[in-house]
Amino acid sequence: MKKILLLCTLLLVTVIACNKKKEENEKQNVMADQIAQGEKLFNERTCASCHTLDNNDVGPSIKEIVNTYQEQNKDIIKFLKGEIKHPIVEQDSSQVEVMKNNIEEFIKNLSDAELQAISAYMMDVAK
């Protein structure tokens, strides 16, 4: 009897451990999907033509944007939604105008989930 009880306990522990692992894997998959979707949008919506990973060519680099946002504890999604009135990475007014036109042209029809995906992608590549 004792043996059976022990076996059952073992089985239960194994099942719980497996489920936990499955949940973690699923979470990681969801994140990987989100990042992949973000990458696709970043290219399709032309962001990539002005924002590269390291170079401040036309617009600030993805790394500079992500670092500045993290340092100041700000949310990229809010900026993309037009909720941050004063850009924090680059304040030169002509530059700000360039980006503002983009928000109006390429971003306004994106859903919250799509904006989240773009932000997740930017944070992931900048790591």
Ligand code: HEC
């Ligand atoms: C035509 C060039 C161009 C395109 C296309 C472009 N950007 Fe920008 N972006 C800029 C410039 C220039 C700045 C600097 C001005 C500023 O910070 O607002 C900037 C700034 C930013 C910032 C920082 C804002 C801040 O607080 O300073 C983010 C975030 C950003 N862009 C994301 C994007 C995303 C996402 C896309 C694609 C949907 C995109 N950009 C498309 C030129 C561009």
